[in-house]
Amino acid sequence: MNEELSVQFIKSASLVLRALGHPVRLKIIDYLQDGKKSVGEIQRTLNLSQPVTSQHLRYMYSKGIVDYLQSGTTYHYFIANEFIQKIYDCVIDSQQKIQSGEWEMESMRSMLMED
Amino acid sequence: MNEELSVQFIKSASLVLRALGHPVRLKIIDYLQDGKKSVGEIQRTLNLSQPVTSQHLRYMYSKGIVDYLQSGTTYHYFIANEFIQKIYDCVIDSQQKIQSGEWEMESMRSMLMED
């Protein structure tokens, strides 16, 4: 028992987590910490193909992860809300705690080494 | 530029996020807040089939999300590390901020309504 997450929110949260659970998409969110970025900037900086960049951005847009402002033919994407930002902050914070040794995590270490 | 996440950690973190990005798995993590639980307890409490329960647990075990202690034929699973716990805490905290209205998130609301 003792469920803390509502059935409704579990659906939404798992959608968000899955959306962030792809290396390219997480990398895009990382890059967007810098502020709004155009598709072209994202593509060139992260060294992705144009369709892949656009597809991941549209996917994230459809899930409410990012939003955009259009000026001319250029689309400036940005992180859509505080929930996404908070998850990202949590990931960043965890990276630091693992790297600094504040958390000694055998299982994490094996993950960090793999591949 | 200004990338904060290392290439290595992006891989690990996206694995973790994807692993949590499934309603059943997130629900299991939610239930495990109570402490160690056996496969049978999880299965009955969350109203899942035996194979589905076992498969998701083994999947999460293979990703370092959960760990277990065996006693006899019973396996007691628990959350494997602080990273997973922190992500979960973040999700819980966000749920509260959204529900209380501290965050007004149009995009989230649409997600919360859907389906």
Added chain:
DNA sequence: GACTAATATAGCCATATTCTAATATATGGC
């Protein structure tokens, strides 16, 4: 060693992801 309970695994099928290559759309300038 047979029996039971608890869990894991295998095989199968339907569906979803993700990438590539090619094409379409839309905006602004001329």
Added chain:
DNA sequence: GCCATATATTAGAATATGGCTATATTAGTC
């Protein structure tokens, strides 16, 4: 209206995921 640039969309193939049913494994008991 035509052109160039920026981005979106489509189609298709390869692979991954998720659930079901059935079966296997393992530990304890007698």
